[in-house]
Amino acid sequence: MLGICLRTMILIAFISLCALNYGxxxxxxxxxxxxxxxxxxxxxxxxxxxxKSVLLGMAPHLVNNTTMVPxxxxxxALGAExxxxxxxxxxxxxxxxxxxxxxxxxxxxxxxxxxxxxxxxPVIENDTTLVPIRFIAENFHQSxxxxxxxxxxxxxxxxxxxxxxxxxxxxxxxxxKPTVDNLTNITITRIPQFTxxxxxxxxxxxxxxxxxxxxxxxxxxxxxxxxxxxxxxxKMSLNKGEELEIQFLVSFSKKEFNFDYKDPNGIxxxxxxxxxxxxxxxxxxNSDKIFVMGNDFNQELTVFYxxxxxxKLIAYDRSSDLKSKFDFIQPSDDxxxxxxxxxxxGSIYTAHxxxxxxxxxxxxxxxxxHLTSLVDKxxxxxxxxxxxxxxxxxxxxxxxxxxxxxxxxIKSAIAHEGNFYLMGGKQFYRVDVKGKLEEYADLDKAExxxxxxxxxxxxxxxxxxxxxxVHPEEEEDKIEPKRIVLGLAPQRFIIDPKGNIIxxxxxxxxxxxxxxxx
Numbered sequence: 001m002l003g004i005c006l007r008t009m010i011l012i013a014f015i016s017l018c019a020l021n022y023g024x025x026x027x028x029x030x031x032x033x034x035x036x037x038x039x040x041x042x043x044x045x046x047x048x049x050x051x052k053s054v055l056l057g058m059a060p061h062l063v064n065n066t067t068m069v070p071x072x073x074x075x076x077a078l079g080a081e082x083x084x085x086x087x088x089x090x091x092x093x094x095x096x097x098x099x100x101x102x103x104x105x106x107x108x109x110x111x112x113x114x115x116x117x118x119x120x121x122p123v124i125e126n127d128t129t130l131v132p133i134r135f136i137a138e139n140f141h142q143s144x145x146x147x148x149x150x151x152x153x154x155x156x157x158x159x160x161x162x163x164x165x166x167x168x169x170x171x172x173x174x175x176x177k178p179t180v181d182n183l184t185n186i187t188i189t190r191i192p193q194f195t196x197x198x199x200x201x202x203x204x205x206x207x208x209x210x211x212x213x214x215x216x217x218x219x220x221x222x223x224x225x226x227x228x229x230x231x232x233x234x235k236m237s238l239n240k241g242e243e244l245e246i247q248f249l250v251s252f253s254k255k256e257f258n259f260d261y262k263d264p265n266g267i268x269x270x271x272x273x274x275x276x277x278x279x280x281x282x283x284x285x286n287s288d289k290i291f292v293m294g295n296d297f298n299q300e301l302t303v304f305y306x307x308x309x310x311x312k313l314i315a316y317d318r319s320s321d322l323k324s325k326f327d328f329i330q331p332s333d334d335x336x337x338x339x340x341x342x343x344x345x346g347s348i349y350t351a352h353x354x355x356x357x358x359x360x361x362x363x364x365x366x367x368x369x370h371l372t373s374l375v376d377k378x379x380x381x382x383x384x385x386x387x388x389x390x391x392x393x394x395x396x397x398x399x400x401x402x403x404x405x406x407x408x409x410i411k412s413a414i415a416h417e418g419n420f421y422l423m424g425g426k427q428f429y430r431v432d433v434k435g436k437l438e439e440y441a442d443l444d445k446a447e448x449x450x451x452x453x454x455x456x457x458x459x460x461x462x463x464x465x466x467x468x469x470v471h472p473e474e475e476e477d478k479i480e481p482k483r484i485v486l487g488l489a490p491q492r493f494i495i496d497p498k499g500n501i502i503x504x505x506x507x508x509x510x511x512x513x514x515x516x517x518x
Contacts, residue, residue, distance in 0.1 A: 038155040040069070040472045053240055058128050060153065067118035068130035069309075078449070080140070084129075091122065091129065095140045102131065117398045135397045140335065141378040172498045172517035178422075178446040179454040182481055183511040187464045188452075189244065191511060192224030192234055193502060210504045213283040213290070214494040216417070220502070220511075221279055221290055221308075226251065231278050233290065233307060238502070244455050249308065252276055256311035261356065264318055271296070271316075276303060284331045285417075291329050304340065304351070306331050315351035330373040330380065339380055339395060348382065350395045363391055363399040374415035374433070381433045383420045384408040390420070390435055405433020411487040417496040425487055428501060428514075437504050441501060441514055443484055450480055453513070481508045 039048045045056040060071040075082055075093075100156065101110040107118045133153075142155060184191060191210055211223040220236040223493045233249045257273035278294035288309040295301065306312040314329070315338060323486040330339040338351040341363075348403040349357040363382060370385040380393045381402070388405040405422075412423040422429040428441040451460030463479050484505055493503040501514040 005266055021456050040153045042151040045360055064120050065133045069133050070128040070130045098139055100139055112394055114402060116394060116400055119397055120313050135394060173516055175515060178441050179515045180446050180448045181511055183453050183515045185201055185452050185464050186509050192222045203226060211281055212492050213281040215283050216285050216497060218496060221281055223281055240455055240458055242455055252278060259313050261316055282329050287331060293329055313354050315355055315357055317357045328371055328373045330375060331491055333375060333378050343369050343371050348393055361393055361395045361399060372413040372415055372420060376418050376433050405435060405437055407437060421495060
């Protein structure tokens with residue numbers, strides 16, 4: 001095992017300097033190939049650079065459970081520039097647009113202008129400078145794999161992946177004040193939700209109310225029940241010119257959800273699909289995939305699946321500490337590594353497909369805080385709703401607070417296209433990863449449209465009368481939904497392609513749209 005640093009992430013960029021052989025300031029760089037494949041092995045001085053055998057001066061090895069590498073040839077193969085300052089015993093690394101500064105023996109480092117705390121600082125052994133590969137890899141956005149059997153590390157330097165830009169303002173024109181549309185009505189469309197838990201003979205961690213996510217293309221995905229102990233995902237399209245309908249997408253009653261795992265005593269066990277209780281959904285726009293988190297009947301196992309477009313086990317956890325109400329699964333930019341939070345322990349795990357959670361990073365959070373994540377330009381940021389902080393997390397290395405938000409109670413939060421969106425008591429906010437906060441929607445200023453929005457005609461139909469007697473003089477007042485009251489329940493909301501807010505109103509059990517753009 002590589003301990004805390006190897007079996008995880010987008011590792012990479014190894015660096016090495018023979019510090020005592022350089023002058024006060026030394027700079028070197030090289031021209032990077034379009035694709036560079038570097039292979040190394042723990043405790044082995046043999047390495048290869050694009051198939052060419054190279055003999056290293058020192059083998060990669062563990063220092064305090066952190067993998068350290070002294071390879072100048074790797075730096076040259078990657079095309080990174082290294083500046084060594086002999087007076088301060090510090091090193092500056094530049095790769096593409098990324099800049100890293102570290103100092104021998106110091107846990108303080110910088111990535112661009114952000115301060116980071118290292119669990120293992122750079123060291124000098126036998127006149128060779130060693131640096132932690134996890135830290136370098138995470139910040140140089142490279143792809144790394146590790147072979148359990150051979151202990152071989154493969155580093156692939158590929159052209160940068162185009163990611164969705166952050167802080168993209170919607171092209172539509174902003175309204176002078178918000179307006180609110182009723183998108184569904186309980187007498188016509190019932191939104192899937194978990195409400196009656198008493199019908200189950202077991203006490204399982206069911207989701208509260210409606211569980212939904214979106215693909216950013218006017219499609220909602222909701223957890224539903226076909227029958228007791230039989231769960232599914234349903235899709236609702238909110239496109240103009242089309243009839244509003246809910247479609248069945250995938251059922252959890254499939255053998256593809258079965259897998260084998262080792263219990264804490266090392267005994268192989270079977271996990272069958274009929275044991276799985278889903279309770280949270282996640283959509284990753286970069287990969288166009290849907291993920292689900294859930295537990296077994298006895299709450300002894302937490303399981304993470306990819307469920308669309310195909311079923312695949314992502315990871316599982318035997319601690320039974322993870323709770324969907326507080327925790328998240330966040331795919332990384334490489335599409336192979338996943339970040340999974342455990343707010344009970346104040347940790348973020350790094351997961352690989354089909355494996356138990358193992359390597360983790362401690363974050364500055366109180367137990368059972370609500371956490372929301374996003375990946376921006378290859379960096380993982382975590383919003384803690386309870387202590388109102390944003391932390392930059394370097395998995396396997398550490399976390400640092402980049403912003404403390406000056407805002408009231410945060411009732412709920414989501415991530416969307418490089419920003420966090422917060423629900424307060426009466427309004428919504430948008431905040432970027434650096435902590436820049438702006439008011440997004442003030443419901444005190446909102447105008448409420450009467451009737452039921454018709455997606456096909458882009459008009460409003462009369463609100464359907466419920467199946468109860470209503471006096472004619474009181475009809476409109478009784479059946480027309482009133483103002484949205486935030487914070488009374490764990491309300492779910494998403495941002496649509498225009499930047500408008502789609503929210504499930506727990507009081508009236510309907511979907512409503514808060515229009516901010518034309």
